[in-house]
Amino acid sequence: MIDNVVPDGGHRKRPSGFRNTLIIGSVGVLSAGLVLVGMSTTANAASTLGASAQQSGRYFGTAISTAHLGDSQYTTIANAEFNMVTPENEMKIDATEPNQGQFNFTNGDRVFNWARQNGKRVRGHTLAWHSQQPGWMQSLSGSALRNAMINHINGVMAHYRGNIYAWDVVNEAFADGSSGGRRSSNLQSTGNDWIEVAFRTARAADPNAKLCYNDYNTDNWTAAKTQGVFRMVQDFKQRGVPIDCVGFQSHFNGNSPYPSNYRTTLSSFANLGVDVAITELDIQGGSATTYANVVNDCLAVARCVGITTWGVRDSDSWLGAGASPLLFDSGGNKKPAYTAVLNALNASPTVSPTPTTSPSPSTSPSPSTTFRLRNEGAGRCVDSPNSATANGTLFQIFDCHTNPNQRFTYSAGKRLEILGKCLDSPTGAGSGTRVQLWDCHTGTNQQWNFNTNGTVTNGANNLCLAVTATTNTSPVTIATCNGSANQRWTMA
Ligand code: G3I
Numbered sequence: 001m002i003d004n005v006v007p008d009g010g011h012r013k014r015p016s017g018f019r020n021t022l023i024i025g026s027v028g029v030l031s032a033g034l035v036l037v038g039m040s041t042t043a044n045a046a047s048t049l050g051a052s053a054q055q056s057g058r059y060f061g062t063a064i065s066t067a068h069l070g071d072s073q074y075t076t077i078a079n080a081e082f083n084m085v086t087p088e089n090e091m092k093i094d095a096t097e098p099n100q101g102q103f104n105f106t107n108g109d110r111v112f113n114w115a116r117q118n119g120k121r122v123r124g125h126t127l128a129w130h131s132q133q134p135g136w137m138q139s140l141s142g143s144a145l146r147n148a149m150i151n152h153i154n155g156v157m158a159h160y161r162g163n164i165y166a167w168d169v170v171n172e173a174f175a176d177g178s179s180g181g182r183r184s185s186n187l188q189s190t191g192n193d194w195i196e197v198a199f200r201t202a203r204a205a206d207p208n209a210k211l212c213y214n215d216y217n218t219d220n221w222t223a224a225k226t227q228g229v230f231r232m233v234q235d236f237k238q239r240g241v242p243i244d245c246v247g248f249q250s251h252f253n254g255n256s257p258y259p260s261n262y263r264t265t266l267s268s269f270a271n272l273g274v275d276v277a278i279t280e281l282d283i284q285g286g287s288a289t290t291y292a293n294v295v296n297d298c299l300a301v302a303r304c305v306g307i308t309t310w311g312v313r314d315s316d317s318w319l320g321a322g323a324s325p326l327l328f329d330s331g332g333n334k335k336p337a338y339t340a341v342l343n344a345l346n347a348s349p350t351v352s353p354t355p356t357t358s359p360s361p362s363t364s365p366s367p368s369t370t371f372r373l374r375n376e377g378a379g380r381c382v383d384s385p386n387s388a389t390a391n392g393t394l395f396q397i398f399d400c401h402t403n404p405n406q407r408f409t410y411s412a413g414k415r416l417e418i419l420g421k422c423l424d425s426p427t428g429a430g431s432g433t434r435v436q437l438w439d440c441h442t443g444t445n446q447q448w449n450f451n452t453n454g455t456v457t458n459g460a461n462n463l464c465l466a467v468t469a470t471t472n473t474s475p476v477t478i479a480t481c482n483g484s485a486n487q488r489w490t491m492a
Pocket of ligand 1: 216249
């Protein structure tokens with residue numbers, strides 16, 4: 001990005017309860033997880049960034065570039081360590097609409113498909129931006145440009161509709177320096193309302209995607225630019241302009257160092273009622289201490305949903321390998337900063353779903369302890385549609401919330417009870433069958449085992465609880481176990 005060569009200087013709402021990773025092998029072990037009610041406990045140390053972030057309900061992502069998808073060292077590290085992907089350049093305006101009205105998703109799809117084939121979610125980047133506009137857009141102005149922006153948002157979001165976790169709808173619209181105002185650009189010249197028009201267009205184009213404003217040099221709470229963005233988000237929330245999240249790029253360097261009030265910035269925005277995310281993290285010099293500080297600041301803010309580093313290895317960075325800004329060196333080795341990040345993530349407390357309940361010495365969880373079953377790949381929860389209670393109601397996934405139609409208890413008979421009935425794998429069901437709601441009984445088709453890899457298997461057929469897609473209302477099924485993210489579940 002042209003203006004950010006040396007810049008001065010991203011979750012989903014965390015439930016009001018908390019989540020536990022399903023590291024459970026039996027009722028007794030499940031109990032060990034659940035009886036820690038009311039207590040914080042240090043998470044079991046996970047050995048990758050994604051898994052350790054997942055322990056507190058967050059993600060750890062990276063920018064992925066098609067330029068490196070043929071490099072097995074790159075893909076091996078990226079696949080093992082990260083569970084969120086942002087295409088570094090491939091979903092930008094010049095890549096996706098090189099000629100007006102002619103969309104090209106070749107490279108966007110390459111990154112998207114790599115991510116999804118490896119069980120990762122995708123952040124879309126970016127729909128409306130003054131930079132990396134194709135030539136035809138650069139030459140437009142006024143209503144022609146405004147309409148082109150709207151058409152672009154609609155075209156790109158339609159292609160990925162239902163499959164993107166969050167979009168950076170508008171990128172870098174504020175000016176550096178002391179004004180706290182908008183950056184001048186051809187988009188800004190179409191009228192000050194261009195940003196809210198972009199967000200309203202985006203909401204209609206894909207109601208399931210979280211809609212983010214993303215910028216750099218917005219890390220220091222006292223900076224005029226930070227305050228300018230803050231006022232815009234505050235105004236949007238007050239007026240009902242749809243915005244779900246704010247991305248802090250967080251490119252830290254000598255001119256724009258990590259600020260000591262970074263946590264204040266994250267929490268202040270979160271208090272407006274939006275998720276916050278660290279979306280393009282890199283730190284020139286790769287200070288382990290600074291990386292740990294950034295992670296700890298995110299962990300301290302409930303609505304800080306995740307962290308993305310802007311590349312995998314130093315050699316992949318837009319800053320060049322000499323800047324040493326990432327967590328892996330150019331040979332693919334873990335750097336001290338990697339260890340600092342992993343340790344910080346693993347030190348994060350996990351807290352049980354019902355903080356007010358006393359610890360129970362029982363070997364089975366209290367029947368009153370409720371939790372949601374949140375799918376790791378989809379980030380959504382098992383849900384009885386419209387709170388239906390009829391036998392045969394087919395379960396779906398939906399955005400996690402706190403209503404009873406997503407609340408389960410785990411009975412001593414290994415039953416998953418909800419709405420007075422039970423999660424049931426239809427008698428004789430095979431892979432691909434949808435699970436249903438049914439009167440509780442003691443049959444093995446209502447028994448569910450929680451496995452150490454996060455899968456949940458049915459007692460009758462040993463098939464894995466699964467989702468077939470990530471969007472709201474996608475079916476919940478049983479399927480041949482493969483351990484991928486669409487078959488991994490957490491208690492949330
Ligand atoms: O792929 C072409 C290559 O074929 C050509 O020969 C070469 C000649 O210039 O250009 C190559 O494309 C470059 C592309 O990166 C892929 O390497 C572009 O010139 C170059 O401009 C582009 O830079 C990207 C930059 O955004 C553009 O604004 C960086 O990779 C990317 O990391 C950077 O990412 C931005 C975020 O989107 C927004 N926030 C800041 C961040 C860092 O600047």
